Amino acid sequence: MGSAPxxxxxxxxxxxxxxLFCVVTGLILWSIALVxxxxxxxxxxxxxxxxxxxxxxxxxxxxxxYGLRVAVHRRRT
Numbered sequence: 001m002g003s004a005p006x007x008x009x010x011x012x013x014x015x016x017x018x019x020l021f022c023v024v025t026g027l028i029l030w031s032i033a034l035v036x037x038x039x040x041x042x043x044x045x046x047x048x049x050x051x052x053x054x055x056x057x058x059x060x061x062x063x064x065x066y067g068l069r070v071a072v073h074r075r076r077t
Contacts, residue, residue, distance in 0.1 A: 019071045019074070020068075023067040023068050023071045026064050027061060027065070030057050030060035030061045030064055033057045034061065037054055037057065
């Protein structure tokens with residue numbers, strides 16, 4: 001039977017990726033997608049009953065804003 005891990009274990013090092021850069025890049029890409037779909041493809045999306053694509057972009061932006069808040073908070077601590 002295994003024993004419980006010792007409390008003296010060290011934490012793993014942070015990943016090398018800059019999470020703030022990743023979140024901001026994702027926010028920019030979701031925003032571009034929303035603008036392009038709204039400006040150029042709105043009629044096509046309505047015609048094919050695929051306006052959920054716009055909602056997907058909006059939700060991606062909202063989740064990105066939450067991720068931005070988390071990334072900034074983690075950077076401060």
